[in-house]
Amino acid sequence: AGLLAKKANELGLLRKPWVKSSFAPGSKVARLYLEEAGLLPELEKLGFGIVAYACTTCNGMSGALDPKIQQEIIDRDLYATAVLSGNRNFDGRIHPYAKQAFLASPALVVAYAIAGTVRFDIEKDALGYDRDGNPVTLKDLWPSDEEIDAIVGEYVRPEQFKQVYIPMFDLDAVAKAESPLYDWRPQSTYIRRAPYWEGTMAAERALKAMRPLAILPDNITTDHLSPSNAIMLDSAAGEYLHKMGLPEEDFNSYATHRGDHLTAQRATLANPKLFNEMVRDEQGEVVQGSLARVEPEGEVMRMWEAIETYMERKQPLIIIAGADYGQGSSRDWAAKGVALAGVEAIVAEGFERIHRTNLVGMGVMPLQFEEGTTRHTLKLDGTETYDVEGKPAPGAMLTLVIHRANGESERVPVHCRLDTAEEVSVYSAGGVLQRFAKDFLESGTEATV
Template identity: 50%
Template sequence: MDAKSVLNVAGTDYTFYSLPQAADQLGDIQKLPKSLKVLLENLLRHQDGDTVTREDLQAIVDWQKDGHADREIAYRPARVLMQDFTGVPGVVDLAAMRAAVSELGDDPEKINPLSPVDLVIDHSVMVDRYANDEAFKQNVDIEMQRNHERYAFLRWGQQAFDNFSVVPPGTGICHQVNLEYLGRTVWSHEDKGEHFAYPDTLVGTDSHTTMINGLGVLGWGVGGIEAEAAMLGQPVSMLIPEVVGFKLTGKLREGITATDLVLTVTEMLRQHGVVGKFVEFYGDGLADLPLADRATIANMAPEYGATCGFFPADAETLKYMRQSGRSDDQVELVEAYTKAQGLWREAGDEPIFTATLALDMGDVESSLAGPKRPQDRVALSQIKSHFGDLLDLSVAPAGGDAGRLEGEGGAPAPAAPGEVEVELDGETFTLSHGAVVIAAITSCTNTSNPSVMMAAGLLAKKAVEKGLMRQPWVKSSLAPGSKVVTDYLEAAGLTPYLNKLGFNLVGYGCTTCIGNSGPLLDPIENAIRKGDLTVASVLSGNRNFEGRVHPAVKTNWLASPPLVVAYALAGSMRVDLTSESLGRDSDGQPVYLKDIWPSQAEIAEAVEQVNTEMFRKEYGAVFDGDEAWQSIEVAKGQIYDWPDSTYIQHPPFFEGMGREPDQVEDVHKASVLAMLGDSVTTDHISPAGSIKPESPAGRYLKDNGVEPKDFNSYGSRRGNHEVMMRGTFANVRIRNEMVPGVEGGETRHIPSGEQMAIYDAAMRYAEDQTPLVVVAGKEYGTGSSRDWAAKGTRLLGVRAVIAESFERIHRSNLVGMGVLPLQFPEGTNRETLKLTGEETFTITGLAELHAGDEVNTTITYPDGQETTVAMRCRIDTGNELAYFRHGGILHYVLRRMIGAA
């Protein structure tokens, strides 16, 4: 189809593939959702009659008939974004692929990213030091010491691979760097003297890649495995999605934040059900919704379950691009291109959607979400009662002063059940159920948003002026998503007040939101364990799953940055911030939240401090890094010389690989490694957080001479499969129904009847050459795009995961690692089949498998009885089937790149 056209912008001619011209041949697309127009342009540009056909284009146009199209398409994003936790194993895999190609007698330099890849090191800094002026420097120094081997490897990758850039540590969070600097809305490149323009699109190795949707950029999170394939030139295979329209009208009321809005949107969309769907925001309320607020909403797409949360480009997009330092030529190109292609949001737009929801932003109320799922919104006024009801506390709440010091120099009341007396820095206080032990302004979600960050600073200022201080048991921290944030807080004169309350800068990274909260003080953690206290963290993040923030903290609450500060002052979730005091001022008078909450006018005045020069200054040398980064010695050569390291190991994925794949074998008499319930997240499956000395991973590190103080986190050791496979299914909060009443990564080894770590059992089964399956409930694999949740599953010997339903990314990753995802038939599950985990499973017909087939699975019970169930194969597309037959997506890509597939 000939739809090439030329657009002249600022004196430059750009070749582009015209959607209006395509519509003349395919049919009217005026009412097509703008997110699908981006997909349509992508197909139009890559139409080759093979991977993309005219029928694919027509299917998107015909989607408008009923908001649905059951067709697989090959989507090619313009670029790939990585963070270091997922990026390091990605580069390890690329290095291993080069080694495998060399062993097959081919040219290793055939393995090279074909699309631009940006890796931002943002997941490794931990909150080891806090509440002092040197915390940032101390944490960065510790980070560089801990991660030297990983960073040396990434520096090798930067010089060894083409199209691969690394943003050094201490710069910012990948999604905020993407929003403020990398994202263009309209991408362009020059080829043989011709300039091409097309929508900026990407996939990222973190589920919150969707944050860039706020800038009119279509992007979402995929597993590291799928991202590696995309960077190596493979299309992302996907079904044309349903698109749910979310209409926004009105404005937020005084005192309501963007965080309150996003928690409301998350709750509504999760209740509606948008897993595997696009969400597109529309409505005239967008005209007054700042881009930072849009990005906050888009960031939470994984929490409401959608593939993306797309905001079309409009005047607000251009305003933000100018403010954040994009060139005038780029801004002009965005406006001209999006208008020419029908991608520009016009007032009154009413596209056709699969379904719609609507929200008057004037109805939003102040909220938090918790205690363990981001979609479980609780109104601020209900937090106290909700906490009590939730836990059925045996100790009655003691009012607004529960668990706090009686007064300066006053002795605390005698400890009651559920209370533990603590001495810290010469002070004695009582720690009780509901105590807030972590208060963290952290995560890309909110630290990208000047309005909520300024609100936190203003609230801190008013609190300090009243004489309030944070409670002594609260670990407080400030981890912005970019250096621009500290620039504007400083310019507004708010930094000293945040510091006074202990919200000193601790690093530019994800920190608490991903489990890098660092240790609690020993007296605090000892008290929690002694009293078996149910304590809380309050964080301005997007994830609060069990065991994620800190293993000793059972409840975790998402909140706006100003509410994080407020809870640090109150020190307890058993204080009703809407009616009870936060503490007393210097005159002994009670101070309420309403007394120190900044007005919208005050926030707006502070936000005016944000200016273009801040962005240009901080991003002027974004890839350079500091002296410590630049001084790292870089290995040479195109094939990595694997050192003796407990951080980076040569993975075994390509061992014994031939140029042609073997036939897929059926699974015979597989044992159950674990039987899990509903909403098992990738945080439960994938190694994350701290490494316990007594765990299999801890034992491995000690056997290799690593002291527990130097264990670092699982995330930092994702380049070592020996650590990661030992940490798979090892989360402290995972519940395996094969060992009732036990939390943590334990199972029963059925032949011996012994209870042991899941890794240890898997190795016993491997010795006996017994294949394994995992059985689970609904929403298996919810959460971040953690590739090790799939890689670890594969390395433990699991051939199939059988669940009631799967979350999108993890299902795709399982296929990408050659693990078969099977879905119980409707109305059937582990309970109706009366499974205990003592059964064996035989899965047949795999050599003749087709996408979406029913697969006969014979279950043999301990008494010898058998039943055969027709499970639904959740290999959804032809491309995925090819990956599975090759033993995984990387094997398929490798063979393709050397001409063997």
Template identity: 80%
Template structure:
């Protein structure tokens, strides 16, 4: 630990590091111009680095050098049970590999505190109109996931530094915001800013507190867990000035959907954003959290807000201890992290967004950045005429209306607004349409407490929005089964059915197999669409129903005023509610049960947990990058949902057929996500999304939609999994060719694991989303980026070619992609090697994160 700049924090007995002095010792006056993010990164360095590394790294921050490797040291790791569990499955497999080589498996442990929250396992099989929905859904969750929960319970006892929040308690990000993040950490008598990485792309939720928290893939999280610095190229830090204030009746959801569209157009992919200005200062912490949560939707790595009075007020509201709240304020003011200290901060690029320009918005039908104003629904062709036939669902039927996701349920104003909407609708005799599956799934149990306090629980239940879970549910594709009669009508009539949810993602095929498209909306708008029953309804103009006097009721007649929302929030949301939920949840209980073995006893018939194969066969061998054939040629905006879907498994899918052969009844197939601890099930999800467009598959001059590819050299079109099996039998190395923004969306490591197990050695794309690119490197797949002006179309790629890669793989080197066409023509194309740091080169050459750690561990043990 560096001690040169160590001082005592005024008013406490705690030490801290005078980062201003450390920076100004290198360049006088430089500290005042540093953005907030750079200041926190600098504090991280001062605490952890030796003097030589410290000086070099601080110089990078001061001069904004982005072409050198830069270390930082996250203080903790947070995981949900899908990626977190698969990371721990990998570590359990690593223990086996270490033991086989004569090492001590018990020495393989996370060295960074790791919190695993079980929040992604529950499906809404029972909707919110069933008063016992929560208990029934939890029972189904426990039955289906017994293998997974058995393994998770073992990890809690077998690994050091792993704590588990069991199912039924809330969503990882909301718990992180409301309780887990202290904002300022204290260890060994030293205070320092909290930092974390999380195995979910929405980890930036707590950036709203001024905490550097970024989403990473499970593989990168494993590296951090095992004690390595997180290496990166210094990011572009973009300042986003928020001006003005929201108009009456506009929610934080409307705001973030407008910002998402704006920031996507400003091309902030991979950047770290800092929101400031009078508009930002006036936003509540709940509103800020809504913005920070959706960072991956606009492509940013982080979405920071300064520490200010709003931060302090929120810490008090959520029941933090007085001593901790005082520490946060005192530390921020003394160290230069308080908002007033950042008036001279300078950004490489600054943007401005006027909050007063925001109108009521939705996003859809397929992307969260595809904003549409509710006043423009008809002009955009979303709202329109439909036939009302008694006993039938209409065109555009809303079959799912879900108040879900930490994005919105961590914001009391949004939830209270929905409750007041429900109350107003009930007073006027409105009700949900019978085909709409409704649900309320808050990210925290505190939501249920303050809804009870406000007298709004019954109002929501009356409209079908009873609490079905405290978990991710519909936002993660766990919307559960439809009523069989409704499902059959959709099939028989080939009905255009939709979903409306207060989530953060609406990618094709994600929400439900029978919801052809999905729309994001604020919680009160979700209530309105449950009443309307179809997306064809013009939500601003059309008549929702008639009151007892025959008067027409429109949205404006039931929309609550801002004054009433704020008054109810002030009266109903209380610190004791948060203490009531979180004190018992985080109470330390000494485990008095029997000790467990350091090696997991794998269950051979499990379709959920299986010993991973990453140290065996071809996966442990070299990747020659020669003679590769394309598995797919893909357009822009391929998401990780295309690469490895998370929604329900259908019987006629490759994974469904496998599970049926394994004896699992169809009712318990569960989701793709829950099976990611078993590679035999999970690899069958590779490119299994029925909405995939693989440009190798053309019919009547158009690219055919589906989980399809063309087997080469035969030229035979077949289902993706059958082609993968054939290529695996042939030991045929593969490549994927893609357009821009490849791998956007969720941080799931199986989007990289699946293609690696299929035999993919390289991916050549016009651009990569950050998390997916690091996941590819972590699996030993080489990311290659076409130079500007070059792409699959200019190269006339059709998938019949073979590919070689030539050149020395060094950080961001120019390599040569050699394309050999079917007629023998040879084309040499320069591409950028997207191994961005020396650390990534080392990981790639070892075959991946796990192989690299096994090598290092055994070498250090031998030494």
């Protein structure tokens, strides 16, 4: 990428003015060898200055768009896209107004910034024009293997890695705290005392009279369940942070507030790309958005307001879903959020492995429909209430009792997805944190400072 930027600068090419660009290498070592090779200034000339290290752009943390450009996108409903060299491109992940995101090599990211569009053939069409008006294509800028090997051989050295990483493990250089106990700050929106031993989280899951918070389609990702991207002012989390006195430019992303449950839980099912099949228009089409329908009133509202309504009523909840529920990042808040909302069970056609484990760890029961049974075959519309009968055990068949609004009931066999005896033990304790606390107290171990 640095070599491509150098050639582009030599030819007088520029990043298009409507393109937002940023550079967030995975390691501080990258800065050292790029500076020594003289390539960092070349990247900076094209707008790729270092803004942070590690998780940034692919976690929705590359910063706000220019307000004028963002308003133009909104007013004209423009199909804005992102191109990044990260490893995530879920809907809305990079930025709420980037309708699509494409993964590419770092060099191609620089090339697309020069072109200013993805609607062209990058192998054949011109990225731009040099000072003399001649077209410049990708092959004119692409560095050879020999050029890359020469830079790596001369400027990437073991000493740079030692310089960055050895001090990280020099614990004697760190000042010791006066107390081992954290001094909780009530106004903090980043770190707050966790509620996992209080309220509904401390109560036994009865799995009775549960109402559906959402009926979801196939391929629900953890980004649907708890997005990590930038927090917008008109979102539930944004409104909360505004009330807490934070200016909008300091909202940051959902991921950065994961230590404050009052902010993070407002991200639950807050993805604007969500399709909750309980929310439909007059033609019966599912409406896209972070929406829910509160029962028994049938009132449609924003997902967070629905969660608050059910929390005030102490209403136990359930989520019904299709296949591959919970795929994507192994995000802790995808399980924490629904647990704090009062969801006691998830019934799906299938689960992603890591997310299923996280649900168990938060005391949420994962249940799987038998092959051929789906939300569609059962004709579920969200007006039902649900019970679960049977004793949880690895491989056990439990019964999902569906109580319909017309007074009829239906009994549906479901697989208990507590897959091991250890998971049954964790779930029975209320979750992994409750299990740890229980084991610690029963051991009689004294905490020492």
